[in-house]
Amino acid sequence: MKTAIHFLAAIVMATLCSNVAVAQQNQGGIVAVVDIAKVFEAHAGHKAKMLQIEEEVKAFEADFKTQRQSLNTQIQALQALVGQPAYKEEEAKLARMDADLTIQANQKRAEIINREAQVYYETYTDVYATVARLAQSYNITLVINYDSAEIDPTNRDSIIKGVNRNVVFQRDLDLTELVIQQINAAGN
Known part of the structure; x- marks a missing residue:
C-alpha cells in the first residue's frame, strides 16, 4: 500500500513538474537592451x-x-611685524582665518558631491521609470543594461574595459534611443 502511494505521488510530481517546464517554455519573454550610460549622456x-x-x-x-x-x-605683511607685540595676536588671527577658509572649502566640496549624487539618483530613477513604462507598453519581460560603445583596438583602456564587460547580444530590441526620446520629450 505504501509503495502504491509513493508511486502515485511520484507520478503526480512528475506530471506537475513537466507542466511547469512546458509552461515556462511557452512563456518565452521578450528581452531588450538599453545603454544607460548613453542615456545619461x-x-x-x-x-x-x-x-x-x-x-x-x-x-x-x-x-x-x-x-x-x-x-x-x-x-606676507605679517612678516613686517616680527618681534613686535602685535605679531602673535595677528599670527593667531591669520591662522584662524586660514583654518576657517579650509573648513569652508571642505564643506562646500562635500555639499557639491552630495548634490551631484542626488542629481545622478534623480536621473537614474527617471530613466528607470521610463524603461519600466516602455517595457510594460511593449510587453517586454527583461531589460538588460549594456555598453554599446565600440572597443577601440588601438586603446589599451578601451580594450580592457570592453573585455571586462558583460557579453550582451540582442539583435533587435535596443531601447536606448526610444528612452532618450521619451525622457527628453518629457522635459526632465
Missing part, C-alpha cells in the same frame, strides 16, 4: 543640472582663490 535635464553645479564650482573656486590670495598677502 543624452539626458537634457541631467546635463542642465550638472552644468549648473559645474558653474557653481567655478564661481566657488574663483572666490576661494581670491580669498586665499588675500590671506597670503596678509601673511
Whole structure:
C-alpha cells in the first residue's frame, strides 16, 4: 500500500513538474537592451543640472582663490611685524582665518558631491521609470543594461574595459534611443 502511494505521488510530481517546464517554455519573454550610460549622456535635464553645479564650482573656486590670495598677502605683511607685540595676536588671527577658509572649502566640496549624487539618483530613477513604462507598453519581460560603445583596438583602456564587460547580444530590441526620446520629450 505504501509503495502504491509513493508511486502515485511520484507520478503526480512528475506530471506537475513537466507542466511547469512546458509552461515556462511557452512563456518565452521578450528581452531588450538599453545603454544607460548613453542615456545619461543624452539626458537634457541631467546635463542642465550638472552644468549648473559645474558653474557653481567655478564661481566657488574663483572666490576661494581670491580669498586665499588675500590671506597670503596678509601673511606676507605679517612678516613686517616680527618681534613686535602685535605679531602673535595677528599670527593667531591669520591662522584662524586660514583654518576657517579650509573648513569652508571642505564643506562646500562635500555639499557639491552630495548634490551631484542626488542629481545622478534623480536621473537614474527617471530613466528607470521610463524603461519600466516602455517595457510594460511593449510587453517586454527583461531589460538588460549594456555598453554599446565600440572597443577601440588601438586603446589599451578601451580594450580592457570592453573585455571586462558583460557579453550582451540582442539583435533587435535596443531601447536606448526610444528612452532618450521619451525622457527628453518629457522635459526632465
